[in-house]
Every structure is written in C-alpha cells, then in structure tokens.
Amino acid sequence: MKDKLHELGEQARGKMAEAGSLEELNEIRVRFLGKKGELTRILRGMGSLSAEERPRVGQVANEVRAALEEELAVRSASLKELVREQKLRSEGIDVTLPGSPGQRGGIHPLNAVLEEIQDIFLGLGYSIAEGPEIETDYYNFEALNLPKDHPARDMQDTFFISGEILLRTQTSPVQVRTMEKTAPELPVKIIAPGKVYRRDDDATHSPMFNQVEGLAVDRRITFSDLKGTLAHFAREMFGGKTITRFRPSYFPFTEPSAEVDVSCVMCGGKGCRVCSHTGWLEILGSGMVHPRVLEVSGYNSEDVTGFAFGMGIERIAMLKYGIDDMRLLFENDLRFLRQF
Amino acid sequence: MKVSYKWLQEFVNIDISPRELADRLTLAGITVEGVKETGEGVSKVITGQIDSISRHPNADKLVVTSVNIGTEKLQIVTAATNVREGDIIPVAVEGAKLASGLAIKRAKLRGVESRGMMCSGQELGIDPKTMSAEQASGIMILPPGARIGEDAKEILGLDDYILELDLTPNRGDCLSIIGVAREVAALLGKPFRLPQPSFGELDEKTEGQVKVDILDRDLCRRFVGRLIKNVRIGSSPLWMQQRLRAAGMRPINNIVDVTNYVMLELGQPMHAFDYNLLQDGHIIVRRVREGEKIITLDGAARDLTPGMLAITDPSGPIAIAGVMGGQSTEVTDKTESILLESAFFNPVSVRRTSKALGLRSEASLRFEKGIDIGGCARAADRAAQLIVEMGSGEASAGRVDRTSETITERVVQFRPSRASYVLGVDIPGETARDILTSLQFKVQDANGDLLVTIPTHRVDVSLEVDLIEEVARMYGYDKAPETLPFGKSTGGMKTIEQAYTTRVRSQLAASGLFEVMTYSFVHPRVFDLMNLPAGSPYRNTLNIQNPLSEEHSVMRTMLLPCLMEVLVRNYNRRVQNGAVFEMGRVFVTRGLDTQPEEKTILAAAAMGCAPGSWNLAPAAFDYYYLKGVLENLFSALRTAPVTFRPESADPSFHPGRTAVLEADGVRLGILGELHPDVLEKYELPVKVTAFELDFNQLLALSGQPADFIPLPKYPGIERDLAVLVKKDIPAEGIFAAIREAGGKLLSDVSLFDIYSGEQVPDGMQSMAFSLKFQAVDRTLTDAEAVEMTNAIAGALAGKFGAELRS
Incomplete structure (x- = not known):
C-alpha cells in the first residue's frame, strides 16, 4: 500500500508538471486529492491493514498529500503568472501614436518677455506703474526737459491728436507722473511698461511698439547703482555670462546718460551677423535723472538723485528668439504665435 | 556728420588707426557708425596727360589716344567724348583695380591695342551725388597743372578714411572738424591746434562800405561781415573739392565751396552775397513783414510769414536767416565783389522757420542746435584767408561785427x-x-x-x-563699479489690475486661445465693416492729425475689428482654424484738447474648430466653446454670478446667437456669433464667434471670497431625469426650476444630453439631466431620491409643460 501511495504521488506530480492551464491543474487536483479522488480511494482500503501498519501508512499518506498540495500551490502560482503575462501582452498599445490634442493656446511673445522683465524687477523691489497712452505735450516732452522747439524732439517723430495732445512717444512720462504722486516721500522704485507710438514703419521700426521704463529715486542713488542694476538685469535676461557695456550718450531727461550694450547673445561677443561683427548689441538707454526733471516732479535735486532707463521690448524679444522682422510681432500669424 | 581722418590731423596729431579712433570716440559718446576708406579697392591709377587723339580705324564711336604717364606713353582706346588733347586725367594702367572690383588688363578694342583705361569719378569710388552732372557722366578731368605720373588717389585726396558720426542732438559743436578734433585731442592727450587765420588785406576797409543794422536783436545776436573784392569765380582746388565730397557735398565754385568748407571745418554756416547786387551795401536783419516773398537759391518762390527772421537790404528780403540765401544776390560767374556773412541766429527761430518752410539745410541744422557765438569772426577770417590764398579774391581790411551784447563765457x-x-x-x-x-x-x-x-x-x-x-x-564709464541701491527697502508690487492681467492671460492661453497684439489705431472704415449705424457711439473716435496712412488714422474704440483683421489675415494665409484674444486699451474721446478715457478691453474671436485627431472629433470654436472659456475664466477669477441674457439688437452680432453678459445689474460685455453681414463685409466665408468684455468691470466682480464647505460624510444618490420640452424655452429657466424644486438636498445638477429628431415631436427636444442628492447629516434612501426626482419632474411639467420621458 505504501508503494501504491508513492506511485500515486509520482503519477500526480508528473501530471501536474504537464498541466498547461489552471483548469487542467484543477482537474488533476480533483482527480488525485478530491473527495472522490484517487488518494481517498486508496485510503479507504486502510481498513484491511493491521493496526500497527495503519499509522505508518497513514503517515505516508499524509506526507504524499502534503507534498502534492505544495506542488499544486507552486504550479498554480506559476501558471497564474503565465496567464497574467499573456493577458498583459495582449493588452499592448502603440505608445508612439499621437496623444489626444488638448487645448493649447499661448501668450504673445512680447508679453511673455514683458512678464519676464517684470519678474526680474519685482524681485529687486520695484513696483509696476502705468500711465496713459495718449499724453499731454507737457508730460511727454516738457516735463522731461524737452521744451517746445528743442532739436532733440526730432529724435521722436510724434503722432498728434491736437497741438497739446499726442500719442506718447516713450514711457518716460510715467516717471514724472509717478514722482509727482510720491513726492516728497522716498524711495521711488518703479518700472513702467506700455505701448508707445512713433511715426516710423519698416523692418526695424513699427509705428506702435512696447517699452519698459525704469526709475529709482532716493538719497544717494548713483550711476554705479544704475550700472549694477542693469548688469544684474542683463544677466537674468540673457544668461549669467552676459557682459554689459555703458557708452556715453544723450537723452534730454538724464545726465549723465548712457547707452547700454550687452555682449552679443548669438556669438557671445566674438562678432557675428546679428551684432554686425562688433560683439555688442545695444539694448537700452539710461542715465541719472536730470535735476530739472526731479525739480518739476517735486524733489530737491541737490539732495535726491535717481536713475532711469528705458528699453524696447520688441528688440529684446527679437534678440531672445532670433526674430529678424519686427512686423512679424504685429501680424499675429497663428503659425508664428504657436512657436512661443 | 562725415569726418575726414586727414582733415582732423590738421588740428591734432593722431597716432592711432582710423578704426581705433572710431572705437575710442564711440566709447566717449561720439558714436562712429562706420569707417569708410575713400577710393577703397582702387590701385594703380596714375595721372596722365592726353598727348593726342586720333580716329579709330574700325569704329566710329571709339578714339585712339596717346597718354603720357610720365615714365612712358600709353596707347589707350576710349569711347569717352569729354576728353581733349592736353587734358590731365586718371589712368588705370595694366594691373589696376577700380572701386567696382574691375581689374584692368591689356586688351584689343576692335583690333587696336589699348594699354589702360581713363577713369570716371565713380570708377574711383566717388559718390556721383557729389559730382556735377557733367562730371558724373564722363571721364574725370583734373585741373591744368596737376602733376603727371603721380598716384591719382593722392592727387584727388582719395587716400583718406571717413568717419561717419551718429551725433546726439546736444553735440552741435561736433558738426565740425574742429569740434571732433577737440574731442580727439582730449581723448589722446594731445594738443589741439586752433587755426589762427592770417592773410594780406587791401587798404580799403570793410567798415564804411558795408552797413549792418540788426533790428531784431533777440533773433540775431551777432552778425559779422567781410568784404572781398576782385573776385574771380572758378572752380576750387582739388583737395577742397574732395573734402567737400567726402562730407557728402557737391562742389559748385570757389566761393560757394569756401563757405561750405568753413562750415564743415569750423561749424559756422556762412553765406556769400554778391555785394554789387546788394542795395546800398546795406544789410538789415529784421523780422519778416506781412506779404514779403523771396526766391531762394533752389529757385523756389516762397511766401514768408511775419515772425521769421530775414536778411534784407532796403529793397526787401535777400535771404532767410540761417536757412537759405536768395536768388537776387546769388554769387554768379559775373560776381566781382562779395559780402561774407558769418552770424549767430536764434536756434528756435531758425528751427521754426525751416520747419514751416519745409526747408532744412546744412546751415539750419547747425543753427538750430546752437553754434559758437564766439567763433563768428574767426570763421569770416578763415573764409577770407582761403579765398585770398586760392587767389580767388582780395580781402578788404577788417570786418563789420555787430552784436547785441558782450560775449561772455559762463x-x-x-x-x-x-x-x-x-x-x-x-x-x-x-x-x-x-x-x-x-x-x-x-x-x-x-x-x-x-x-x-x-x-x-x-x-x-x-x-x-x-x-x-x-x-x-x-574718465570712462567702465571705471564705475557695479552696485545696487541701498537704503529703505521696498516690496515689489503689481497692482490688482496687473496681477489679474497675468492670470487672465494664462487662463485664456490654457483654454486654447492665442494672445495677439494689434495696433491701437485703425482705419475709419472698420465701423462700416462692423455694421455699425451712423450714430453709433463707437464712431466717435479720436483722430490722428498726422497719420502714416488712412489705415492707421483713428484710435480704436473697440477691439473686435482688430481681431477680425487677424482672423482674416490668417484665413487668407490658409490658417483657417484658430481662437485669439487680446487685452488692450480703447480710447473714448472727451474732446480734442483733453486726454481721452482709456479703457482696457478683453476680447476674443474664434473661427473653425479645435484640432481633432485619430481618437477625437474636432470641437467647433463656436458660441458654446467661447462661453465655456468664459465660464472657466469666471470660475478661476471667482467672479460674482454672471448671467447671459439673449441679445438680438446688436448690429455687429447674430440676433439669435448672442448674449449680453451682466452681473449685479451691470453690463460686463457681449458674447456671440458675428452677424453674417459683418462676415460678408470682411469677405470671410466662415463663422466667427467673439466676445468683448470691459476688463475693469470684470475686475470689480472678481476675487469673491472662497468659503470652505465641509466634504460630505454620507454618500449621495444620483438619478437621471429626461424630459421633453419646447425648444424655445431657455435652459437657464429649466435649471432654475430644477434647483428650486430640488431644494437643499439637490447638491448638483448637470445637463448631459439634448436630443431632437426621431421619436421627438417637432418643436420639442429631449433634455437629460443628471441630478445628485445629498444630505449633510444622513444617508438618503432611494425612496427619498425617487420622491424628489418626481417632485422636480412635476415642477417642470407645471411650469413648462414638460413631459417625462421614459
């Protein structure tokens, strides 16, 4: 009987190894280990055994059963794993097909650049000021030390609504408006973005364009502070290795005045087509606020100093993105706008 | 201003190259835009004299010449018609190169050997604009006596460099060679040599022969005159001609050239009157009187207006002070005596006059920036010196010098x-x-x-x-350190408007719209295109006095025409699907002499559909798309509730597909499909949906507090309800009735289907709602949910005659 049991065990093990599916395995379990299975059938014959043989055979029978059950569990687990694998394999998709098209719009590149500029100056403690786009001659010119018939008015060809009302040619009037509101309090630290208008229209000029003005007024604000502020701005805007260069220049409302160049963003200063092989790109005008401008705005110019700067956002956007025609920025071709 | 490197060297020793000098000047604030080599690329061009000219045996239009170039005689065949035997001309010999890059080789022209080429000014790199018509059309003929066998570039002064300055308007003093030389001297630490003219004079005096009266001393602070007798009009020497050309001026004759030369050298504009044509030798500087006229040197008859300053003699105006001389006293070939004028005129007066007459000259350009009042006499002397040295005339002794003040230095x-x-x-x-x-x-x-x-x-x-x-x-701007301001610290702040601008922009971009930026000025026609009636307030525009074109001549009062233009442009470029938005100002006039109200408008327009794909049908950019965009925006901005009221009277919009947006009884804006007439006028063959909102109204509604509602502890129950209702009942009313009937326990209601067609009677539609019931304190039973659903259905039946659909 012991032999029969061992034989049965061998036979069952063999079948289990051959089983190709969980269903087959279950059939084998029922056939050998079920209530009406072969092992039970053999054990039913135990009655014919002697009393001393019975426990020994019983022990063998239990051993065989335990071994088979263990084998069954192992085999069942591996078959389950197999089934799972097959299922996952059959569920595969082409992950290289295009994804569902979401709604994707975009911010105009000029405003994207403006937001970037604003963030840099917000981080330096500047607030953002705004002013009217249609200005008076006084704020656009006279208060900025540009009396009527001043030759420097030729620098800005102006659109007029009437003799005294015009489309502002620069964001600088916001300087005076802000100082008038603030004086005699100190400090004033603002940037003023906005649209400005000049009578020009070609590949590098647009009759409407965007400027950002900056103004810092306090006791003991120096030209060196202007340099440091704009050098910081240039590094933030164009990358940490950007070098700035200050060239003497002239604006009626600043003295001393400076044009600011940055090392060419394309070639890093070696010289290329973009920088006309000079290694430098002119990006903004700046200077120390002219004493007359401080005085008309309500500050004592002996005590209080300040710096101001102004830059064209178009120029900066064009440099940043490598755009070669300013008109593209105002044509609003969706194929252009999608690129930003 | 174009500055000759060689001319500068007369006043200061320069020991650096022209290009280095350009860099140094630029970094000192005198911007040099470019450095040009005169006669660049020209080599082996030698002066030669034509010994003989004979006919070409095989060609009527060519001649055979023999040219003496000092070391030998060259046979040269030419088609030139302006040369004669004895003329001295520039000859490009074998191996020569010309400005155009042309290389000269020995050649046979119609069977006759030619060993070089006679050159025109242009071939030597001279700007034809600076040559007379006669000079520009033929071979350059040098004055008799010019040395033969020399480098023609040297003889013509073409071995020079020209610095092109881009001067700022404050540096009028650098509109002169000596002005730039002063800067150069300071930069290089070299001495500056101011010319001190000295020359022989006649015994007779200028004073006495010339009488000068300044009547309007506010406009003429100084007038210096110098009389030159025995004038012989001719051409000026080559070196002078070349310097004028290098500065971009055309040589005329020795006297005019001298006045221009002195202006370029010293910055003092000068004028020469024919003394004999001057009545009584009497100059009166005064304001123009009513009705006075003048014919200026350019031949134009000009009406002068009172207030302008004129140089007059007893007969009337003979020059417009500081702007241009008159024909009546012009220097001609017959001129025997001249009066040189070297004066200081009021900058503002000159500027106004030249602007009013549309006449800007090299002289007015300098006067309006302010010239050196202390230099008038020196300039007059310098001109006299040049004329005397050139043998072009003899100077009477001394000057007349009238000034209203003693000239002092601050x-x-x-x-x-x-x-x-x-x-x-x-x-x-x-x-x-x-x-x-x-x-x-x-x-x-x-x-x-x-x-x-x-x-x-x-x-x-x-x-x-x-x-x-x-x-x-x-000292050098580069020597200042880079520091940041210190002192009282400030917090960088955006205003609420600015903060919301950023949020609105991001929200709309995330909803699938592209931001655009359009011009603030439009064509006056756009109001017709927008279908607006004659009395529409939008037509009350602020107009630009001096627009670039009619296209951009009035300030916009609405954004939609700008967005329409964007859509049309894209459509015509075959970009036919898209949604755009803009935030920008419109201008509401308050009269011509006041600043207008500037209102910020948020507008959007869309055509076609959103991109579809292999797994997704494209969604139309229609009314419901933009409405969804707005609802999301309002939700993101936490605005007070906004209602969409049907609007059928706006002429720009489709009467059945438009809503006015209102909140708290205030009009926020409009949303709708554009009127087919508008699309037709814009020649756009697709539908467009658009909105315009008043940004400040939107702002006023935004930022409602976010009140926390605890999350439900007990599960809710969802039920669907489908009803048949008449199509013309606005959904808004049905929603309101459902909410009212559902009461507190109805936590959410949404419409998930609208259907009309088969099995739905004409004029009716089936609306399927999803209802969610929820209590805060217990789990609702199915029976309660059924009961409430039935109550809602009952309410809809009672109010709208809705039939329950099973």
Missing part, C-alpha cells in the same frame, strides 16, 4: 564731492581738472572745488551735472 562750479555723490565713484579733483582742461574748459581751483569756464562752443554745458558727465565720460 562759469560753473564743479564739486568733486558732488560728482562722487552722483556717480558712486571717487574721481580725484586733480583728475577732473585735467579732463576738463583737455576738453578746452578753463579751470580754477576754489577751496577744493573747481570753477569751470565754459567755452562758447559748448552750448550743451550749463549745469554742474553737465560737467560731471563730461568728466565721467572721459
């Missing part, structure tokens, strides 16, 4: 401590003193500060801060 204090306060860098007083002295300022010490005398040619310097700039720019 004295300005310079405090090194103040310079440091402004610049943030300590420049020693000694250094400042040296810099100012090198720039020709006279400097005196005064207890550590400096008293600086400003020379009359520096009209741009009048304040201490001007001197600080002078010192800083010569």
